[in-house]
Amino acid sequence: MNTLLYTFHFYLFGLIAIASAVAFVTRKSPVAAALWLVNTMFCLSALYVMLDAQFIGAVQVLVYAGAIMVVFLFVVMLLNLGQASDVSDIRGLGGRLTAGLVGLAMLAELVALSRIRFPQLTQAVSDQTNVVNPVSAPLFHQYLLPFEVTSVVLLVAVVGAVVLAKRGPNVS
Amino acid sequence: MIAEALFFSAVLFTIGVVGVLTRRNAIIIFMCVELMLNAVNLSFIALSRLHGSANGQVFVLFVMTIAAAEAAVGLAIIISIFRHHKSVDLRNINLLKG
Numbered sequence: 432m433n434t435l436l437y438t439f440h441f442y443l444f445g446l447i448a449i450a451s452a453v454a455f456v457t458r459k460s461p462v463a464a465a466l467w468l469v470n471t472m473f474c475l476s477a478l479y480v481m482l483d484a485q486f487i488g489a490v491q492v493l494v495y496a497g498a499i500m501v502v503f504l505f506v507v508m509l510l511n512l513g514q515a516s517d518v519s520d521i522r523g524l525g526g527r528l529t530a531g532l533v534g535l536a537m538l539a540e541l542v543a544l545s546r547i548r549f550p551q552l553t554q555a556v557s558d559q560t561n562v563v564n565p566v567s568a569p570l571f572h573q574y575l576l577p578f579e580v581t582s583v584v585l586l587v588a589v590v591g592a593v594v595l596a597k598r599g600p601n602v603s
Numbered sequence: 604m605i606a607e608a609l610f611f612s613a614v615l616f617t618i619g620v621v622g623v624l625t626r627r628n629a630i631i632i633f634m635c636v637e638l639m640l641n642a643v644n645l646s647f648i649a650l651s652r653l654h655g656s657a658n659g660q661v662f663v664l665f666v667m668t669i670a671a672a673e674a675a676v677g678l679a680i681i682i683s684i685f686r687h688h689k690s691v692d693l694r695n696i697n698l699l700k701g
Contacts, residue, residue, distance in 0.1 A: 441604055445611040452615055452638060456622035461630050468634050471615070475641055482608060482652045487660050491644075494667050499637065499674050506678045507630060510685050530624035537617040544613060549605045549653060565657040566664070574661055581668050588672030595679035598686075 441481055448474035460514070461507045465500055472496045485562045608649035615642035629681050629691040633674070640670045 448471050455467035472495045479488035570578060615638060622635035644663045651659025681691055688695045 438604075441607060445607065448611060449614050449618070452618045455638070456618055456626065456631075456635065461628060464631055464634060468638060471638065472641060475645055478608065478611070478645060479648050482604065482648050484648045484651070484660050484663075487644075487648060487663050490664065490667065494671065495637070495641070499671055502674055502678060503630065503634060506681065510682065510691065512628075512630065512691065526625055530621045533624060534617050534621045537613065537620065541610060541613045541617075544606075544609060547606070566660045569658055570661050570664065573658075574665075577665060581665060585668060585672055588675050592675040592679035595676065596682045 437481065441478070444474045444477040444481070448478070461512050462504065465504050465507065469496050469500050472500070486566050605649050605653045608652075609646055612642045612646040612649065615639075615645065627693045629684070629693055629696075630678075632693070633677050633681070637670060637674065640666060 451467045451470040451474065455464050455471060458464040458467060472491060476488045476491040476496070479485075479491060619635045619639035619642060622638070623632050626632055626635065644666055647659040647663050647666070651657060684696060685691055
């Protein structure tokens with residue numbers, strides 16, 4: 432493996448992801464913000480593939496960039512919020528100060544985190560030809576009960592979303 | 604690569620927190636929450652790679668499922684709020700404010 436090329440692309444995708452995230456939180460229009468967030472998710476998918484999680488990378492593109500963000504954009508279009516509002520929706524001085532302090536505290540934790548020395552990498556869980564099996568084997572043996580409970584959670588969420596979004600008979 | 608991945612993850616999480624604290628549009632706040640979930644997923648994948656085990660990737664699948672459920676319910680709540688207030692600006696939603 433060409434280590435220099437790998438490192439270069441790792442930093443490239445990571446920096447694009449962070450730059451897209453910054454663009455995402457600073458856009459006024461919800462549509463532009465959603466599209467920048469999709470860009471962040473594509474870069475994260477590339478990082479997953481570089482960290483030997485190829486299946487999760489594919490699922491990231493399909494589920495997050497494909498399904499969840501389409502639902503967000505659909506709601507933005509449905510509620511006709513595509514235009515940025517005239518008044519800025521960024522909070523005033525108090526909100527900005529709080530956000531800045533929280534951001535500084537978390538950045539300090541980052542610096543502490545970056546001083547940790549990590550041990551040498553072990554062998555990757557998946558080789559290039561056997562990608563899904565290392566994920567699916569624990570999913571259907573060790574974590575079978577949480578997997579089934581997750582399906583119940585999805586059912587409850589679907590029913591709840593329909594009930595919440597439906598117009599009631601006596602509510603205008 | 605693990606330290607860099609955790610660094611990117613923490614930066615993305617911080618950006619998500621700052622977005623939640625500064626924005627007032629409810630849909631954008633929801634998208635910031637999705638960004639934070641993505642940042643946590645990145646650190647799950649990185650630590651799963653560090654330990655050479657696929658259990659972290661299984662948890663990422665669970666997090667994605669819960670995120671999808673949360674997006675469905677949350678957007679339904681936003682649609683319902685929009686019917687009442689004709690706006691998704693959080694300044695108009697102050698029923699619980701003391």
